[in-house]
Amino acid sequence: MASSTVTPPRPDRPPRPNLAFRQLRGQRSPAEFAALVRRAAREIDERVSCDARYIGRVEAGEIRCPNYAYERVFLHMFPGRTLTDLGFAPRSSVRGRGARPDDETPPAHIGRPARSPADAPGTDETRRTYEPYDTQDPYDTHHDHEESDVLRRAFMTGGGATVAAASLGPLGFALEASATERPVRRAGGSQASALEEAVRRIRLLDDRHGADGLYRRAATPLRAAYALLDAGATRQATADRLHSGAGELAISVGWLAHDSGRFEDARSHYAEALATARMTGDNALEAHAFCNTAFLARDAGRPREAVRAAQAAQRVARPLGSPRLMSLLALREAGGWAGLADRTGCEQALARAQALYERGATDADPEWMSFYGEAELEGLEAQCWSTLGDWPRAARHARRAAELQDPHFTRNIALYTAELADDLARGGRPDEAAAAGLRVLDLLGQVQSSRIQTMLAGTARVLLPHRRASGVSEFLERHASTPRKV
Structure with missing residues (x-):
């Protein structure tokens, strides 16, 4: 939810990115450097939950x-x-932060100090001076401190697998009670199953409600998933499941960032998944990561990158x-060609x-492709024709997509209908566009998606000169009074 006040800029905040740290990373990817x-x-003997997103923020x-x-790790x-x-x-x-004086900075090569009873978690003194897992800038007002506290407490009470078991729960993921009650040095089948269930649950919630309300909460189980990888596994088969599950979870969290307009976060998560896939030789995961990277590149205005990523995904897949997977990847490529205004390339794809x-x-179709049916095929084709400026053709496909969509996929129904409204508005049919827009507004109580809100805002701007057309005034008034959720 957006704050009612805006924090003024700090005059002492760095005006430029940390170029010195970027140079130290060299040719490694953020995910490789985080490893x-x-x-x-x-x-x-230190423990930090570093990932590609943290490196990006630094x-x-x-x-x-x-x-x-x-600090101890970097100086080491x-x-x-x-x-x-x-x-x-x-x-x-x-x-x-109640920072220590400079002469009390901990030495680089000394492990974590022994903790006395006075250092027990939860005391004010501990929170001021010993925060090994709080990686947040003090001026970042958007961080969910409750999630940070969950992770910090879990890491303080056990090994990597223990924190993962404790942290996979913010969205209600099922876990065996024993997984959180005892320290586990290496992850086993129950942790791998919990991770796989986390991925399924996120996808289910996104299908029904959209990404905006889920993204920040989903970051916690993602950090926990990579903690499981660091803890190691009892068997190679379990290790393979953990790597695949962590990569799929990174893609799911990346999609939540993507759909809620956080493109740089999404790019980082997809890169993390791609690095995980390549380290383990997991072609299915690599194809999925490239698939989402292509979609993100298209939405971020990098159509040539979208084409290259989609073609890379097809080679791997x-x-x-x-x-069906190859069909979806061809659609990703078509979206890139449309962005390049290459009608021939788009039509061929x-x-x-x-x-x-x-x-x-x-049987070879990936589990994550459950969303890909005839409705999605029609919806993605509608987006291609819309990008090419063929509004009547785009509207036909968007209408068919909304009619074909399973009612379970509430978010997609809203998305296709928003696409239809925009295509109708730009195609000179304001009354029909307003009616479609009103149907989307009816769904926004169940769906939180910045993508859909942005599309509706564009439609409203196109319809402004047509206020007197049937239904347009009602749509514009309702749209103006609908709060944007962040």
Whole structure:
């Protein structure tokens, strides 16, 4: 939910990204560098839940000064350098944390100090001076501190698998009670099953309600999933399930970021999934990551990247034996060609998508493709024609998509209907556009999606000159009075 007040800019906040830290990463991806950070932490008996998103936030300058755990790890990784050398602000300049004086900075090569009863979690003193897992900038007012506290308490009470078991619950994911009641040095089948169930639950909730209300809560089980990987597994088969589950969860969380308009976050999560897939040779996961990367690139205005990512996904997916997967990937490619205004390339990709879809479903179809049916095929084709400016053709496909969609997929019904409203408005049929827009507004009580809200806002702007057309005034008034959820 958006705050009623706006925090004024801080004059001492870094005006530029952390270029020094970015140089230290070199040619490694954020996910690969995050893995190095976690490995360095283990070398000094420290534990940090570092991922690609954290690295991205450091490089963007959002994290002005790391907490003490990260400080020890970074100084261990780069001996002889200070935090300032790494591009961070002096700790004394970061207000709001009760920071230690500079001469009390913990040494780089000493592990975590022994804790006395006075250091028990929950005391004010502990919260001021010992926050090993709070990676948040003190000026970031959008962080969910409750989630951070859940993770911190769990990490303090057990090993990596224990924190994962404790942290996979914010969205109501099922866990065996025993998984959270005892320290587990290595993850087993129950943790892998909990992770797979987390992915299914997120997808189910997104289908029904959209991404905006889920994204921040879903970040916690994602961090927990990578903690499971760090903890290791009892068997190779379990390790494979954990890697696949963590990658799929990264994609799901990335999609929630994507659909709620947080494109850079989504890009980071998809890159994390892609790195996980390549490290383990998981072609199915790699194809999924490339598929979503292509979709994101299209929406972010990078159509040539969308084409390349979709083509890469098709190369990886071809041996998997799923015509429906190849059909969806062809649609991703078509979206990129449409963004490039290449009608011929788009039409050829659409024809391949249709032919592959008609081969039918097979046992090789990935579980995550449950959303991909005839309605989605029509909806994605509508988006291509809309991008190419063929509004009547786009409207026909969008209408068919909304009619075919299973009622379970409430978000998609709203999405297709919003697409229909926009195509009708731009195609010179304002009365029909207003009627479709009103149907979308009726669904917004159940669905929270920045994508859909943005589409409706565009439709409202197109309809403004047509206020006197039937139903348009009612749509504009209701749209103006509908609060935007953030």
